[in-house]
Amino acid sequence: MRIAITGLGAISALGTGMAAHEAALRSGRSGIGELDLFDTTDHKTHLAAQVRDLRPQDHLGARERRHCSRSDVLGMIAAREALADSSWPGRWRPRMGLYVGATTGGMLESETFLGRMRNDSTVRVPFGAMVSHPLSATADRIARLLDLTGPRVTVCSACSSGANAIGLAMRAIESGSIEVAIAGGADALCRLTYAGFNSLGAVDPQPCRPFDRRRAGLTLGEAGAMLVLEPLDVAQQRGIHVYAVLAGHASCSEAHHITNPLATGRGAARAMRLALEDAGVDAAAIDYVNAHGTGTRLNDAMETRALNDVLGERAAKIPVSSSKGQLGHTLGAAGAIEAVVTALALRGGFAPPTAGLEEPDPECDLDHVIGAARPHPIRFALSTSFGFGGNDAALVLAAPGEAPERRPATRRSxxxxxxxxxxxxxxxxxxxxxxxxxxxxxxxxxxxxxxxxxxxxxxxxxxxxxxxxxxxxxxxxxxxxxxxxxxxxxxxxxxxxxxxxxxxxxxxxxxxxxxxxxxxxxxxxxxxxxxxxxxxxxxxxxxxxxxxxxxxxxxxxxxxxxxxxxxxxxxxxxxxxxxxxxxxxxxxxxxxxxxxxxxxxxxxxxxxxxxxxxxxxxxxxxxxxxxxxxxxxxxxxxxxxxxxxxxxxxxxxxxxxxxxxxxxxxxxxxxxxxxxxxxxxxxxxxxxxxxxxxxxxxxxxxxxxxxxxxxxxxxxxxxxxxxxxxxxxx
Amino acid sequence: MVLERMELAELKQKIKEALVEELDLEGMSPAQIEDDAPLFGEGLGLDSLDALQLAMAVEERFGVQVPDGDQGRTAFASVTALAEYIRTNE
CATH class of the missing domain: 3.40.47.10 (Thiolase/Chalcone synthase)
Incomplete structure (x- = not known):
């Protein structure tokens, strides 16, 4: 079996929809600016890759947007776009699964009412804030919006959640429990993550500069990003456009430290190798890498070591980019929106740039794409995501004609x-x-x-x-x-x-x-x-x-x-x-x-x-x-x-x-x-x-x-x- | 002079209390921490996340900011070094 990507949807600081995203990925325009979703006066930094002028009423009807958090709205807009893009007919939903990676859920709204309750104990929690608080609410809202009656799963593995949601969806299609999946991630900015990453000294006061010698941390962002996955032969029978084939996925744990990655990159390299093995693709075939590349001192150096380890001498000749210079670090959505970026790059034959990168760090000796996108035909691409707790994940995407058949696993007792x-x-x-x-x-x-x-x-x-x-x-x-x-x-x-x-x-x-x-x-x-x-x-x-x-x-x-x-x-x-x-x-x-x-x-x-x-x-x-x-x-x-x-x-x-x-x-x-x-x-x-x-x-x-x-x-x-x-x- | 030394001893005691409470050094009492033992690496086995937590606690409890980098590393060398840093920057 081969799993095809037949629909994409995304909303981020770069805009809404594939046309806006592809144009920005080619030009290298950054979505980072002053954060105005809440007051940042007392915070250590003031920038974010925020979705500007998000008006739910422009995208969703009154009933559809009832009791929705900002994360829910981001997820719903992306999911609806992806499903429409895949042209799945209206009411065929029982064998369609929904897999959402997330970390913040309704936290932004909960913060607001918690702030009010502190000052006035008689304040009643609005019903909408209650039901939109749990992390699973976004998947519930998407199911309501799109009339989905199949399995719906919300998965959290910190900053690799989006990639692992896509992995779960792929497994479910492969095991036959569903035929089609909508998979991705959605996370809105909130005070908790903004203050939290700042407390770790992990935020660059300037727009983030992945792989740059002056890099000083990440910039937080927010996004909703969804992909539609289905067996390639089903997509071909339907005569539907295929962006790319999701060839492999892997996830593993470093069992090392709650915030710091293994400096050697051993954990990250293991995830990359397992994903290549899962795909049946040789490391020598990879010709583009969409890196996790957060812009923190530790991550970028560690990730470079891992890429050098896995790709060997070719590492210096394969275009690598981190989309976080444009999109910020969108946490639970990052693995998903970067899979969307990778699919667009593969389909469009270009390597997107790393915005913010001007002076590559000698410690990050890779073939960086600086400024604007570089025309570059891609057959096999690797996309990486690493999360708190040493949670390493990698996806392998392939051009439809290139992807090897996935070996069917014998089911074990x-x-x-x-x-x-x-x-x-x-x-x-x-x-x-x-x-x-x-x-x-x-x-x-x-x-x-x-x-x-x-x-x-x-x-x-x-x-x-x-x-x-x-x-x-x-x-x-x-x-x-x-x-x-x-x-x-x-x-x-x-x-x-x-x-x-x-x-x-x-x-x-x-x-x-x-x-x-x-x-x-x-x-x-x-x-x-x-x-x-x-x-x-x-x-x-x-x-x-x-x-x-x-x-x-x-x-x-x-x-x-x-x-x-x-x-x-x-x-x-x-x-x-x-x-x-x-x-x-x-x-x-x-x-x-x-x-x-x-x-x-x-x-x-x-x-x-x-x-x-x-x-x-x-x-x-x-x-x-x-x-x-x-x-x-x-x-x-x-x-x-x-x-x-x-x-x-x-x-x-x-x-x-x-x-x-x-x-x-x-x-x-x-x-x-x-x-x-x-x-x-x-x-x-x-x-x-x-x-x-x-x-x-x-x-x-x-x-x-x-x-x-x-x-x-x-x-x-x-x-x-x-x-x-x-x-x-x- | 005597008064100043007393105050320094009290400050060190307060730092040790902060260490135990903020870094959840369960099973350890402030008295078990030596004035000149290294806090990070071998000593108490603390790491970079502890350094961040300690910097936050020093700012909250003593009103002194400890910067990242070399200056911070010197301040966090031991309880004595931290007490001196707080004294100098109060």
Whole structure:
């Protein structure tokens, strides 16, 4: 199979749409200027690559833009453009997946209402701000806009989120679970990231100058960027224009440091090599590189070393550019908009320039494109993205006629070799004592939520006896969380408002991105497979397990830890929580859980004890955000998961669900024949409700497999989403 | 003279408290930090992110800005060096 890119959409500081972007990429015009989205008087720097004069009403109808954050609007504009560009007909949506990379979500709007609440405790949080706060809101809004009923996944891996969303979409098409995907990223500027990157001394007071000897940091930007992906033969049958082929993707972790990359570039080089291997493309074939090139001292030198390492002597002869001189660093959207840039360059036969670069640093000895674009035919291109926590990703794009056929992977049988859970005795606050469970010196930077995550992941790894460095080098980590470090984010913002942005605490900032708990656990436990966090409110844990399952089933990883963490938070949490649950009346609680998924052959070879098999997964979406028939969604998810694996309904013995017994019971009554006895366990009745229940539901289902004598379903629910994992005996 | 030395001792004590609190040196008490031991690299095992956090804390607690680069490195050499830097730039 070859995966074609058939639609592109983007909105950034360079404008809206492909024509504006291509013209700017050819001329080298920069989108960087004075930031006026919020007051920067007290901030250390004042520039950004901001989307100017963004008027949602020019792009979206009144109903379409209801309850939308700025990030949502950026994502929606890009997604609609990409879908129109790909000419997919109107109502064909169930096999169309949506994969969004993001880091800020509705933070800008939450900051505004938090600022108001500080001054006036009677201020009521506007409904729109509540529902647009979670990172998953952008994907929900895009699904509503485009009437998408397929899977929708929000992935965060800090600054490589956009690239990894594209990677996830490619895997989903390859595994056959969807046929078409809209994939990309969307992130708006906000005070939290602006003060945060400044606190790290990572922002250039002047427009950023990637690879320049005088470079002094990045410039933040904002963007929405989306690509439509589909099998090349489908695109050819439809007679549709193909920009490029997405030939390969890889992601891996350095397990080194929360902000600093490995100076040798070893981690970055590993991601590039894995992506080339995934594509079946030789390093010698690469003829253009769209670099991460942030403009920080550390990144650009590290990335140059990695490129020299991977490309050898040719590195100095291959045009390299960083688009961040024009677009700024758009964080969760960066990997996506740079994939769009790379696709345009490949199709148009040009290498875009690195704006801001005037005096190349001898430490960055590459073939830089300075000033304006250089005409340059491209057959194979590499695009890189590196994120906090040592999260390295790379994409390989190819000209349609050049791309090698991707080798179909033999699906592996996947077993569970370890489980863990951290839950309060009664629904409420988790009494968690890290002493004796974590090494205080190595865990000193971790906030409470990351400590809980580290212990949950460590317990599952310990039960799986997955302890050797060689084992952990090929172990990945996917966590789920609805809100991440919400309490810590609130405290950071409180401090920002009370002390001013110049005193923003640099050590706290990297903990606030949704993938921070996964990053810390990857570093603490030495896991060097990919790590990321999936956000989907109540279905976060379920989708995290599904993503980990695919990593192992496809043979890319020998083992992958999957789990979820959700802790409550005062103020912001209380304001948000009541509107983001799925209608359960059970009390709010906290908790975390993790499972280790492993290739059965490998597990047996090393003498591990498989506890259950993970046999199938299905996710069903509906675009009306929970207003549609959630019961039917549930029934469909269960029925399709079972049908997909050819299982007999009679073989299902038990169902474990996160919440809402009457709804789940009705769904069971709908699909199972009368008289078929199925035991239904609803975890929110025992543990209270929180967004990480999916991981605990899965753990419970795994533990029941032994005595059930058949299949046990783990059912997840979020507004407008239902998921079903099928566990069975080994 | 005596008074000045006392104040310097108090300043060093405050710096040590800041180190433990701001850098989450769990399990460590301010008294365990030696005046002249190097803070970064071998000493306490601190890194560049700690340096940034410490610079922020010094600005907040003592009203003194510590610049990046060589001047900052000299100031952060040890508790004594930092106390002297704060004294000079107050």
């Amino acid at each position: 996947v077993v569970v070799t370890g489980v863990s859970a951290l839950v309060p005795e009664r629904p409420g606050v988790l009494a968690f004592e890290p002493r004796g469970r974590l090494d205080p010196a190595r865990a000193r930077r971790l906030d409470r939520v990351s400590k809980v995550g580290c212990v949950a992941v460590g317990d599952a790894l310990a039960q799986a006896c997955l302890s050797s460095p060689a084992d952990r080098e090929r172990t990945g980590l996917v966590l789920g969380s609805g809100f991440g470090a919400l309490e810590e984010s609130t405290a950071f913002l409180e401090r920002l408002f009370s002390m001013g942005p110049r005193l923003a605490p640099p050590a706290d900032f990297p903990n606030l991105v949704l993938s921070a708990q996964a990053a810390h656990a990857s570093i603490y436990h030495g896991l060097q497979g990919p790590h990321s966090t999936i956000a989907a409110l109540g279905a976060s844990g379920d989708l995290a397990i599904a993503a980990a399952w695919d990593e192992v089933a496809s043979g890319r990883l020998a083992s992958c830890v999957a789990g979820a963490i959700e802790l409550s938070a005062p103020l912001l949490g209380a304001a948000l929580g009541m509107r983001t649950t799925v209608g359960t009346r059970d009390p709010h609680s906290e908790g975390a859980g993790a499972i280790v998924l492993e290739d059965e052959t490998r597990a047996r070879a090393r003498g591990a004890t498989p506890r259950a098999s993970l046999l199938a997964f299905c996710v069903k979406g509906e675009p009306e955000h929970g207003r549609g028939d959630q019961m039917k969604l549930c029934a469909n998810a269960m029925a399709e998961a079972l049908l997909g694996m050819g299982a007999d309904l009679e073989s299902v013995r038990a169902v474990v669900a996160s919440c809402r017994r009457p709804l789940v019971q009705a769904a069971l009554d709908l699909i199972f024949p009368p008289g078929h006895a199925i035991s239904l366990q609803v975890l929110s009745e025992e543990l209270g409700y929180h967004e990480a229940l999916g991981a605990l539901v899965a753990k419970t289902a795994i533990e029941r497999v032994g005595s059930a004598g058949g299949l046990v379903l783990a059912l997840g629910l979020a507004p407008g989403l239902a998921t079903c994992l099928v566990f069975g005996p080994v």
